[in-house]
Amino acid sequence: MNALHQHLVDSYRAAQHGEPAPPVPGTHDLEVLRAARDRRRFEAVLAGRPTTGRLSFAFRRWLASRG
Template sequence: MSSTQQYLLDTYRAQWLGEAPPPPPGTHDWQTASELRDYRQFRAVVAEHPAHGRLRRVLGRWLHPRACSAC
């Protein structure tokens, strides 16, 4: 059963029971992806894993600033 078919079935069931219909499929995809990313970052911090990607570059710039030749 596809997600669209399941949504239609749930909508019909909610209407039959007088309840509010469920949100359509894909409504909360971005929120879910964001929460998953935040959870993975949290787990990395708890496990004391080193930072990667953009976070590592930012931390590197803060911890090891290059000497400014024009200063």
């Protein structure tokens, strides 16, 4: 059963009990990703590390070590 099937089952059950339907799958995905990014940045600040550009810096360092 995938997320869409589960949503349909949950919507049916909610309708049977007179409750509001659950949100559509994927509705809050961007909010979750932003919250994870903000948490990672917050922990970087507390540890005294830079908050941006870490991935590109690591990629450049990896490229430099290869050539």
